[in-house]
């Protein structure tokens with residue numbers, strides 16, 4: 001479940017292109033996220049994917065005929081138009097885009113587009129030549145000017161065998177666009193937020209490094225949540241294997257030293273800092289220029305301290321709100337409170353990383369947020385994205 005989607009009414013419009021099959025995945029994902037989904041298809045779309053598939057996945061009747069008789073007396077395009085919190089047309093054919101741009105309403109989908117007041121998103125998908133035709137580009141531009149949201153297609157191999165622009169955007173990107181619209185609290189507009197995430201890698205030799213188990217998921221979730229709430233976000237990230245959130249400025253770094261330099265460089269512009277990265281405390285004193293060969297004797301690596309980024313941020317703090325993280329395996333409260341005071345933080349989120357259900361690699365987290373004014377908020381186990389919003393809810397009370 002994701003609170004942006006829970007109980008929200010999402011109307012999905014499907015038009016007649018090869019990518020119509022991907023609408024099944026989108027429907028299934030939206031249902032799993034807790035939203036209600038109703039589907040309206042063009043007549044041609046029903047030739048690409050059977051309405052029964054969408055009916056089964058959404059748990060709702062699928063609509064494709066403006067004049068289909070219903071048990072209740074409802075004028076279908078008006079009822080659907082009013083029901084929707086958000087309307088997404090995926091895939092949107094050149095034909096549907098053209099009709100919407102010209103105000104043509106000659107079937108249920110195009111009529112509903114005209115009849116709704118809900119925010120409407122188009123995710124175009126078509127052959128590259130079609131997509132690049134001036135008339136299609138002009139129509140997309142017109143839709144944008146009218147206030148519709150366009151999710152640009154990706155590049156790749158198309159079903160027709162051509163290679164280029166026109167592939168339906170990733171379902172993940174469509175879901176992110178929906179989430180941005182559905183999240184009602186735009187309470188971080190005008191704020192610039194700095195988030196650090198992930199581990200750092202400390203080089204031993206050209207092929208080896210020291211790192212830690214941080215996945216970056218918590219920091220990425222905070223960056224995404226801040227962006228959804230309207231902030232300008234700088235995400236300073238160590239090496240991770242997860243996709244960076246959309247709509248944030250990514251600053252990729254490798255070592256603790258690089259993270260220090262980049263973070264300090266962005267600090268004076270930032271209003272709030274979430275320092276969720278797991279920065280290596282030590283680095284190798286003498287990095288080998290060639291690969292260290294194995295031998296029978298033990299080897300010793302001498303480690304030296306890395307700069308303490310959080311300490312430096314606390315020491316030079318002016319207007320910023322500083323939120324630290326304490327990932328501990330023992331005496332959580334004691335370590336967290338000491339860090340809160342010693343490093344001049346405003347908040348610290350203490351979490352126990354010894355449990356499998358929450359912490360480093362998990363998609364879930366739980367913890368206790370301590371504020372310097374003495375407030376304590378226990379946040380129970382939940383999805384890291386919801387967890388991020390909960391932390392932000394507390395922190396913005398302090399602004």
Ligand SMILES: Cc1cc2nc3c(=O)[nH]c(=O)nc-3n(C[C@H](O)[C@H](O)[C@H](O)COP(=O)(O)O)c2cc1C
Pocket residue numbers: 014015016017018019042043044045092093094095096125126127130
């Ligand atoms: C096999 C096949 C694949 C098609 N794929 C696309 C496509 O990806 N995008 C598109 O805009 N049109 C595509 N078309 C053309 C549309 O189906 C056609 O323009 C149709 O009139 C669209 O109707 P609709 O917008 O009412 O669904 C395809 C047609 C066929 C036969």
